[in-house]
Amino acid sequence: MEFALCFAVTSVALCMGYYLAFVVRKPQIISKPGSGISRLIKECCPFANQLYWPTFWCFGGRAQTVVANVLKSHPSVVYDRELIHTNDGGEIALDWVNKSGASNPLTVLILPGLTGTSHHNYILHFVSQITQKLDCTVAVLNNRGLGGLMLKTPRICCAADTEDLEFVIFHIKKARPNLPLMVIGISLGGLILTNFLCKMGEQAKGDIHDVIVGAAVISTPWDLFKTSKSLEQRLNHLLFNRHLTNLLKDVLKHQLSSNNLNKFEIPCDMNQGLKSSTVREFDDRIVAPMSGYKGSNEYYAAATLHDKPVDKINVPLLCLNAADDPFSPEDSIPCDLLSRCTNVVMVLTQYGGHVGFTEGLFPRGAGYMEKLVLQYVQALFEQWSTKRINIKNNNIVCNENGVKQK
DSSP: OHHHHHHHHHHHHHHHHHIIIIIOBOOEEESOTTOHHHHHHHHHOGGGGSOBOBOGGGOSHHHHHHHHHHHSOOOOOOOEEEEEEOTTSOEEEEEEESTTTOSSOOEEEEEOOTTOOTTSHHHHHHHHHHHHHHOOEEEEEEOTTOTTOOOSSSOOOOTTOOHHHHHHHHHHHHHSTTSOEEEEEETHHHHHHHHHHHHHHHHTOSOGGGTOSEEEEESOOSOHHHHHHHHTSHHHIIIIIHHHHHHHHHHHHHHHHTTGGGGSOOSSOHHHHTTOOSHHHHIIIIIHHHTTOSSHHHHHHHHOSTTSOGGGOOSOEEEEEETTOTTSOGGGSOHHHHTTOSSEEEEEESSOTTTTOOBSSSOOSOOHHHHHHHHHHHHHHHHHHHOOOBTTTTBOOOOTTSSOOO
């Protein structure tokens, strides 16, 4: 009995020693030295500069990804749905909170991940935190064929296609002119958002600041080839790839059950799509041909960010990734490119997984990612409302909650 107790105490002490020595770390901040956005993060977003304490018993990337998906609670959120019809006849939906009753003029648009909708737990936590802490308006984008929507055209969500996002952003700006808009993209939503910002920066269509005050992306898969390779590793396939493929096939089955797709000439074999065993096979058989690509290779090349003009993004963009993310491995993150970007900052944690970033013994509530993004959104809103922070001119001025004033 004494030996067992001694062994247990020693084991716990060793685990705690390892956790404190090798797990608890400050995030790495990657951006152009001296840029306004990096100074904003360092001076006005304390969570980016403090130790990140992952959940002790599940700090690894795979564990955090699973635990956050399974254990995280589902806050109660009441939405007001707006159906939007695109120029090509497609249908998407915005689920609104505080559309008319918010005291804060800010609107935050949230883009979910692959097969994600406004009712997924990670989305509900972002909506709940932002509306409660900032009392602003929030809208969640439900892509074509998701969130109870039926496909009206033979076109589905594609990581390389920013047309629907652009349509939604300008729809919101038309309805809410002269009010600030920020956009948050999570996982696939972050990839679409970053592609959109690259496109806007390269085309330089007027002043993008008149459209978007700033943006944030979380757990973005920067290189879909490396994402696919990582997800096809044996353990990742069992934990994630197979599950995601089944979710994609369930969405396809739901669309086929309505017989709605029979109205269209579909450029692919739906039955082959239902036989897919990996996300890449599904992309190759369904997503790529329905989006105008010859296959997954061409599709992934079009969506991947490594050869995109990320350095031309001209609005503040916060990127949050974990080095142990099985969907976005550390070697897929273009750190060299990001270190040259004036308006982009990467906050890279050692642990966190994919849309995980859990904290506390029982990680059911908001975690690190919600807290950091909330600080960032608040800092950017104060920039807009007080005109005291000018990122382009490197003139950082935080409010009374910030670290420094100039």
